[in-house]
Amino acid sequence: MRISQALIDEIVAHSRDDLPNECCGLVGGRDGEATSVHRARNAAATWLRYELHPTDQLRIMNRIEEDGEELVGIYHSHTKSPAEPSQTDINLAEGWPGMVQLICSLEHDDAPVVRGWNLDDKSVEEVELDVG
Numbered sequence: 001m002r003i004s005q006a007l008i009d010e011i012v013a014h015s016r017d018d019l020p021n022e023c024c025g026l027v028g029g030r031d032g033e034a035t036s037v038h039r040a041r042n043a044a045a046t047w048l049r050y051e052l053h054p055t056d057q058l059r060i061m062n063r064i065e066e067d068g069e070e071l072v073g074i075y076h077s078h079t080k081s082p083a084e085p086s087q088t089d090i091n092l093a094e095g096w097p098g099m100v101q102l103i104c105s106l107e108h109d110d111a112p113v114v115r116g117w118n119l120d121d122k123s124v125e126e127v128e129l130d131v132g
């Protein structure tokens, strides 16, 4: 998936802003390219997991549609672990078929890592991010 450095930076900034909790949000795009990042509240408000706030989810999905984009991805942060999906993430992904799952790891403060995953059908497949 193509994504600009500015959008990656926004995901990292959101991840840092929501510490100590996990953050979460949605990604809009067109033709296989991510074109917008939208912050949502983590209704679970914990560093253990994320739960997209339902009001935010609806608002963002409407916004993406109004902007003529499609929902292409969902992102969340890992505050103390690598940017790899947990079993919880794999289970949650069932509700988001076809989405690229972006995970931002803040495990190493000075070196945040964002990776993309396809978690359809309970399998784990990395999605290469073409950043530029």
Ligand SMILES: [Zn+2]
Residues within 6 Å of the ligand: 076, 077, 078, 085, 086, 089, 103
């Ligand atoms: Zn996770």
